[in-house]
Amino acid sequence: MSTADDNFSDRTSPIDDDYIGNLDALTRDLDDIEMIAASALSDTPIDLATRERIRSAPTDLTYSELTARNQERRVAEGWGEPEWADILDPIASEQLDAWRATQRIPWDRGDLVVVGLSGLIGALGNLYDNHVDAAVLGGLSWLKQSDLLRRWEKETARLPIDYTGPKFGGPAHRVRSAGHDIGRFFTALNQIRTGTFEGTWWDDGQRMVERVTSTRSGLPFAQAPEQHLAIALLLKHWAADFITPMNLPLPGWTLLCEMPSHEVRKFANDAYAGTNSGDGLNLRSGMLTPGLGMLATEVVIRTHTQLRAYRSTGTARLTTSVAANHTEMLLAAHAAAGAISLSKTAAATIAGETAVAARHLNIPVLMRIGMLALRVRSDAAARAQAGAPSWEQLLAAEAATWTLAEAVTIADLLAA
16 A cells, blocks of 8 residues: 555545455456456357356355455465555546545644644633733834824824714714724715715614714815725725724724614723723724734644645645645634633623623634634535445445346356
């Protein structure tokens, strides 16, 4: 057997050398039977010795006895070591390769170590998310001092999306402005193109829509009717706001502040505002900071699987079975980080943080866990569909074969 076959046998298949040797012997016997049939059908002399050997072959052997007999024949007749390429035809070889490619690879010790290490990295990132976010904020604050960001801040002054009048002002004003929500890009763009702020607030259960065209000092809002200029201004404004402590709301979060329920609106505002400036749930603390831990986990596991694939095959490309193994490892590692995230959020809520505790949710990891779980389920379904035929199917195929006229002729010859 080749090295590739040995590796496959160790990790994915119960097929051993005895099985292959028995299959090789059976293939040789079938070749002899076909030779006898061809001679009979063409009216040429039949090899009587071969016919007698096949006719007198024992039929009541156990698997162990059959294996021992075939090993003796292999030595006596000098067959050499069996190879899959000598046993299977091209079509069967392709089917075997396809089946191998879909089989689940059991985890080895190295996989467990890598998953444990990467899961620990993700878990620590969630346990100390406040410290990690403070470091990220420090790095972004350094960018705020750059000439480029200062120029962008000046270029995007007096935009309508920055309105801070009654009902829409305060430190958390961005969560009440659709213009600061990257999930509502076209709404923000329309406000800049028209120079009109549009916001929603509620009065005694009635939805109120407010449209404003000037700042609180009476100056008209800046506007850019041309679409390309409006897009440039919006992206510059978002970039300038992203590096501030309050950052930007999560995509779609401003919609919660427009809901009929007062409790939902209060939760959305309090979660974003936090207890101090910048310690609430925003795009930085909710996506960027936890995304760093998730990225570290992905890098560790991806490096492990790519190196293992390269050592085995000489290429870093992942086969179907290795890719499925990679997905399982990612799911396990991210699940550890996700569990810590949920536990810390629950503990913070019990400790009295209420809505602010939502900032401990590792949203990217939780979303990634859901996607990976679906993929693992899909891989399992694909393996089930690509499985080998059942014994009943093989028996039906074998019975159908022996109803052929050629099979009847062979049986008559062997019985003669």
